[in-house]
Amino acid sequence: xxxxxxxxxxxxxxxxxxxxxxxxxxxxxxxxxxxxxxxxxxxxxxxxxxxxxxxxxxxxxxxxxxxxxxxxxxxxxxxxxxxxxxxxxxxxxxxxxxxxxxxxxxxxxxxxxxxxxxxxxxxxxxxxxxxxxxxxxxxxxxxxxxxxxxxxxxxxxxxxxxxxxxxxxxxxxxxxxxxxxxxxxxxxxxxxxxxxxxxxxxxxxxxxxxxxxxxxxxxxxxxxxxxxxxxxxxxxxxxxxxxxxxxxxxxxxxxxxxxxxxxxxxxxxxxxx
Numbered sequence: 311x312x313x314x315x316x317x318x319x320x321x322x323x324x325x326x327x328x329x330x331x332x333x334x335x336x337x338x339x340x341x342x343x344x345x346x347x348x349x350x351x352x353x354x355x356x357x358x359x360x361x362x363x364x365x366x367x368x369x370x371x372x373x374x375x376x377x378x379x380x381x382x383x384x385x386x387x388x389x390x391x392x393x394x395x396x397x398x399x400x401x402x403x404x405x406x407x408x409x410x411x412x413x414x415x416x417x418x419x420x421x422x423x424x425x426x427x428x429x430x431x432x433x434x435x436x437x438x439x440x441x442x443x444x445x446x447x448x449x450x451x452x453x454x455x456x457x458x459x460x461x462x463x464x465x466x467x468x469x470x471x472x473x474x475x476x477x478x479x480x481x482x483x484x485x486x487x488x489x490x491x492x493x494x495x496x497x498x499x500x501x502x503x504x505x506x507x508x509x510x511x512x513x514x515x516x517x518x519x520x521x522x523x524x525x526x527x528x529x530x531x532x533x534x535x536x537x538x539x540x541x542x543x544x545x546x547x548x549x550x551x552x553x554x555x556x557x558x559x560x561x562x563x564x565x566x567x568x569x570x571x572x573x574x575x576x577x578x579x580x581x582x583x
Contacts, residue, residue: 317373318343318353324371332526334485334511335364338432339371341491342401348496356399359388361413363405364439364513365432382412385420385429392427396569399499400427407437407445410468414446421475421504426569428498428505431468434513442516453520469508473561478503480561484510484533487557497559503567510537510555 315321329335346356356374360366362381369376375398379387384402392400409417409431420429435452437443442455447465454461469482479501481494491509498505512518512529523529540558543551 314343314347318346319371320373327371328367329364330513330515332512332514333364334434334509334513334526335368335432337485337488338365338403338430338491338509338511339368341488342403342430342495343372344492345496345499348492349499351399351499355397356401357388357391359384359391359400359402361402361404361408362439363408363437364434365403365405365408366439368403382408382414382416384408385413385416385425388427388429389420389425392425392569393572396426396573401430401499402427403430403432405438405445406431406433406435406447406468407443410446410466410471418471418475421472421477421506423568424476424478424503424565426503426567428495428501428507429472430495430498431506431508432511433468433508434511434517435465436513436517438513438516442520448517452517454517455520467555469506469560472506472508476504476565477506477561478563478565478567479505479559480508481506481559482508482510482555482557484537484557485512486530486533487537490557494559497562501562502570503565510557 358369358374359377360369361384384404388400388402433447435447444454444457444461448461450464451460469480472480483491483494494507498507512526514526514529518524518529536554537557538554540556543556
């Protein structure tokens with residue numbers, strides 16, 4: 311890991327980082343770098359885009375082409391980059407609020423179009439950076455700064471939403487299952503089409519301390535106890551999964567990507583001139 315850290319981080323300029331001690335974002339960053347290292351991608355061939363939030367800081371630390379954009383708009387910037395420079399490997403890293411609240415419409419339509427890049431969504435079930443307001447993934451009954459007596463809205467699942475909207479590759483992991491994350495991100499980047507990796511991560515400062523999990527270890531154990539591997543979930547009764555979530559690959563289908571179809575249209579248009 312020391313070689314990877316030396317090779318891929320802007321270690322001499324941008325550290326120490328701003329994340330809270332024990333934040334899961336560091337585990338996600340490590341998994342992403344190991345996946346990129348395994349794929350032997352050249353740094354100049356990678357673009358990492360982010361929106362706003364704790365995850366939005368990630369591009370600052372890596373020695374790739376990077377872009378820190380406005381809230382909820384990481385996918386729109388990533389779309390433009392991919393259309394202009396299709397050969398680049400484009401990744402958009404977002405939080406749950408960034409991707410599915412402010413950027414929710416962009417997320418659905420990026421999946422529907424099957425754009426050819428990877429979305430890494432860090433789901434800590436709350437708006438961490440801005441004070442702990444509830445997000446679309448805050449569980450029913452959980453407490454937040456804007457739900458002091460318990461959240462009365464029902465959360466939706468990011469990964470299942472991506473599958474329904476038409477993404478080619480969808481996976482979910484957790485920061486507890488760190489070794490698995492490397493593989494999931496590696497597969498997602500390798501995949502043609504819109505790929506999504508939802509990562510359940512801890513925000514023990516804003517979510518955990520309001521919900522009796524005020525330290526990172528307790529939150530990691532919470533993920534351990536509720537995560538069920540997709541291959542194991544097949545044999546379980548739906549009732550036994552009511553308070554759990556599946557991890558692993560949820561969708562992996564071949565379908566034409568927007569980038570490939572757009573190129574065909576461009577060639578046809580040129581021939582008619």
